Amino acid sequence: EIVLAQSPGTLSLSPGERATLSCRASQSVTSSYLAWYQQKPGQAPRLLIYGASTRASGIPGRFIGSRSGTDFTLTISRLEPEDVAVYYCQQYGSSPLYTFGQGTKLEIK
Amino acid sequence: EVQLVESGGGLVKPGGSLRLSCAASGFTFTDAWMSWVRQAPGKGLEWVGRIKSKSDGETAEYAASVKGRFTISRDDSKNRLYLQMDSLKTEDTAVFFCIAVDTSGYYTLDYWGRGTLVTVSS
Numbered sequence: 001e002i003v004l005a006q007s008p009g010t011l012s013l014s015p016g017e018r019a020t021l022s023c024r025a026s027q028s029v030t031s032s033y034l035a036w037y038q039q040k041p042g043q044a045p046r047l048l049i050y051g052a053s054t055r056a057s058g059i060p061g062r063f064i065g066s067r068s069g070t071d072f073t074l075t076i077s078r079l080e081p082e083d084v085a086v087y088y089c090q091q092y093g094s095s096p097l098y099t100f101g102q103g104t105k106l107e108i109k
Numbered sequence: 110e111v112q113l114v115e116s117g118g119g120l121v122k123p124g125g126s127l128r129l130s131c132a133a134s135g136f137t138f139t140d141a142w143m144s145w146v147r148q149a150p151g152k153g154l155e156w157v158g159r160i161k162s163k164s165d166g167e168t169a170e171y172a173a174s175v176k177g178r179f180t181i182s183r184d185d186s187k188n189r190l191y192l193q194m195d196s197l198k199t200e201d202t203a204v205f206f207c208i209a210v211d212t213s214g215y216y217t218l219d220y221w222g223r224g225t226l227v228t229v230s231s
Contacts, residue, residue, distance in 0.1 A: 035217045037154075044206055044221035045154065051215055088154055092216045096172045098144070098156035 002027050002094045006087075006101035014109045019076040021104045023089030031067055033092040036074045039103075040085045048087075049074065076106075084108050111135040111220040113207045118225030125197050129225060131190040131207030136220075138188040139163065142210040144218060145181065145192050147203035147227075155203075157192070159210065175201075197229045 003026040013019055023034075036049040047056040049065035052072055062077040076083055089101040117129040133141070142165070145157040158171040160181045169181045180193040190207055204224040211217045 032215055035215070037218070039154075044223055045218070046221070047217055047219055050211075050217045056217075056219075090154075090218070096156055097159060097170055098146075098218070100154040100156070103153045 001096065002029060002091055002099050004089050004091060004099055004101035006089060006104050008104060009102075010105045010107065012107040012109055013079055015079050015081060017079050019079055019083070019106060021074040021076075021087050021106070023072040023074070023101050025070040025072070025091065027094075028070060029072075029091045030093060034067070034072050035090045035092070036063075036065055036072075037088045037090060038085045039088065040082075045088065079106075079108060081108050111209060113209065113220060113222035115205060115207045115222045115225035118205065118227045120228045120230065121197055122231050123197060123199055123229055125229075126193070126195045127197065127227060129192040129194070129205055129207075129227070131192075131222060133188045133190065133207075133209070136209065138183075139185045140212075142212050142216075143181075143183065143190045144208040144210050145190075146206045146208055146218065146221075147201075148206070148224070149200075149203045152203075157205070160190070162212075194227070197227075199229050201227065202229045203227060 005024045031052040034052040037045040039045040052067045053065040064075040086103045112134045114132045144159040160169040178196045182191045206224045207222040208218045209220040
């Protein structure tokens, strides 16, 4: 089973700052099958990034996904107050079909 | 507009059964692959299972934690997805989300319902 380890657990930054969220896979993950989701308080998750780096429909350009080997990164270039959420990475394909990271909680100071 | 509305959650005793339903609209349900994901209170996301479209065999796959206890089915004539949950355990307590899956090649969990809470407790 592929394990996705997200770090940090919690990130506290000020508006306008850059946030860097990490997702490390225990084995090789096909880029096409790595996605990021945003879950705001009290809401269902929403797809942000798919294929490791492609923004989903309607997602602002400040959300950027990238990959280096088995490390995947979600960067939020200029934080806005509405970005407060828990962010999850997810891989598809290996048993179990879908695996999620444990999440990074983003707080805005 | 895609809409997914879950129902059927509630309080059930350990060992009991519950059937969740998901009403789908705003897309061609017949062609859709659908998934269930759950989230225990204050915890992360856990994939539960997926069912393919009828044209793709209507096969279902499950997480190891629910295999043999949960069954996913669909009624395309009613645009409804179901999750039959048997032999429920306290650790099954969670919000269950109904999801429409991308089938263009990325298999992302594209559209989510708001979820329905299942509480397993004596």
